Amino acid sequence: MSDTRNLFNKVWDLHTVGTLPSGQTQLFIGLHLIHEVTSPQAFDMLRERGLKVMYPDRTIATVDHIVPTDNQARPFADGLAEEMMSAIEKNCREFGVTLLDLKDDRQGIVHAVGPEQGLTQPGVTVACGDSHTSTHGAFGTIAFGIGTSQVAHVLATQTLAMNRPQVKRVEVNGELAPGVFAKDVILYIIRRLGVKGGIGYAYEYAGSTFDAMTMEERMTVCNMSIEGGARCGYINPDETTVEYLRGRPFAPQGEAFEKAAEWWLSLASPSDAEYDDSVTFDAADIEPTVTWGINPGQSVGVSEEIPAVSSYPKEEQTGVQEALSFMELQAGQSMQGLKIDVAFIGSCTNGRISDLREAARIAEGNQVAPGVKALVVPGSQQILKQAEEEGLHKIFEAAGFEWRAAGCSMCLAMNPDKLQGREICASSSNRNFKGRQGSPTGRTLLMSPAMVAAAAVNGCVTDVREMLEPVGV
C-alpha cells in the first residue's frame, strides 16, 4: 500500500516519542529557537529543578524584540531592556547555548535568522516562544509557537506535550497579478477563512500559486498562519526549497546535502494524500489588500469598500462595530485616500530582502509625503548588509525613509519604535490589534511592503498598481 500520509503526519509520526497519560503526544523538537522575551523565566524553571539543557546544540538564541533599531550602545537607555539582554547572555553562557547577539552579524529577528542560516530544514520540528514560528513551515517543517513553560520543556527534554491537529489543505491556483504579493495572498486567505477558521488545524498551503513562490514569499504566507487561528502552516518542500538551502552555513554540505535533499523531497505530501478538510481559491480573485479593522481578518481589496456591518454573521457584528468605531471608519468607505502618519516596513512577516527590494522600487525617485514618518527595518543584519550592497538604503534615505538596524521594531513596540496617540500606521507587519504598535489608541493598517511604500510617498492608502511601471506592451 502506498503511503498516503501528508507531510504533517509523516513528520509528526517520525518525531513521536510516545503517548502521555493525558493522551497527548510527546513530540521531539529538532530545532529550538529562543529570544530574550520568552526565555528568562524558562531558564529559571530549569534552575529551580536542577535541570540542564538536554541537547544544547539544538537550541539557538538571538535577540530581536527589545533591540533598539537606532542607538544600540550598551547599556541600553531602557533599563528593563538591558536587564533582559543581560539575562539571555548569562543564561546562554551558563547553559551552553549559542547566542547570536548584537555583536554577531548573524543576529536578527528569530524567524529571519533560522532560514537564512540554514537552520530551518524540511522535516524538522521547530519550536520557539513566539507565535510567528509558523514562518518556518515554508520549508516543510512543522513549526509551533509555544509559551514559556513549554520553552522550559524543550530546553530540558527536547520535547513538547502536544495534541495532534487536523490538517487542512488550503489550495490557491493561478498567477498573481502585478502589484499582488504573498502578503495579499495570506491576508485574503485569513479574510475568507476567518481569524478562527484555523483553530484545531495545521494549514497545508498548496497549489500552483505557492509552487511559483520564492522561499521568502512562502515565509510571508506561513508566518501569518497563526493570524488565521491555525496551530501552524506549511508548504511542501520542492526544488525551490532545496536550492535555497544549498550552501547555507548550518545546512549539510557536500554528499550529506544530496542525501538530505533526497529525504526532504520524499516528505512532500503525495498527490493522493489524505486531509481532514480542504478549500480552494483562485489567485485571480486576489488584489492588493488592506486591513480596516482590529484583527487581521478585517480586510478589503484596495478597490473595494468596507463591507456593511449587516454582511457579517450576527454574532460578529458587535466586534465589527467595535472595530469601525476604534478605527473611526465607516462601512461603505474606501480605504484609498485614508491619510497615514507612519509607514513601517519590516517585521518577521515582511522584513526580508525581497520585501525591501519591492518597497525600494516604489520609493525610488519619490519622496515620503510631508508629515509622514517612514521607517525601514531589515529583519536581520544579513538582510541589512545585502540591502546596503545593493544600494537600497540609499534609495530609501534619498526618499526620506529612516534606515534602521535589524529587529522587531514597530511590529510590537517593545523597543523605542512606537506609535504616538491616535496615529495611523501603514504597516508591513502581522497584527492590527488595538495597542499593538505601542500606543493604546494607535491604529494599524496591514498591507504589503510595496503598498506601505506607496502609502508613504502619497501620504495616504494608495493602490500600488497605479505606481508600477507598465510591464510589456
Add this chain to the structure above:
Amino acid sequence: MPSEITTVTGTAVHLLLDDIDTDRIIPARYLRCVSFDGLHDHVFKDDREHDPNHPFNDERHQDAEILLAGRNFGCGSSREHAPQSLMRWGIRAIVAESYAEIFFGNCTSLGIPAVTASREDLEKLVETVKADPAAQLTVDIEKKQLTDGDTTIPIDIPESARHALVTGQWDFLSQLVENRDAVKTTAERIPYMSGYAN
C-alpha cells in the same frame, strides 16, 4: 508540586467579547521583565485605562476567580505572560466560547482549567453575574458541568487537558523528563540528528 484540580468555586468577572488577543490581555511593553512577578498589575492595562467601566476595574469583581469570556479568547501572541497575568490577578478558571490554541496550552501548563460553554449559557451567566456579582459559581472539571445556584450547565474541555488537571499531572515538565531515554531513542532514528549520515 502540582495538585489535582477537579473543581474551582468562586465569583466571576465577565468579558464576553470575541477575539480578545493576548496584546490586549497584557500589552507588549509589560513583557519587558525577566520574571512573571507583578504582572497582575498590567492585566488588560490599556482597556482598563480607557474604559473606567471595564469589568476588571469594577470593585465588585476584584475577588473574582472565574473569568467568563467569548470566542477565540487569547488569540495572537504566544506570550505566557497573558495567562500568568490573569492567574496572578486571581483567575483560577476560565469559561469561554472557544480559545486560541497556544493560549489554551499555556493555561493548562499553569493549572488553569480553560473550559468552553455555549454562547447562550455564557450570556445567561453574564446576566447572573451582573445582577449579583457575589454569585458563587462552581466549575466542575471532573463532571464537565458548571453550577450557578440551582442551575447546572454543561461545559467542555478536551480530554487530554481534563485528564491532566484532575489527576494533578498538568506539570508536563516532570512527565517529559521521566521519558528522557525514549527521547534519545527517538532522536537516533531522525535523519538530521545524525547529520544525514545514516
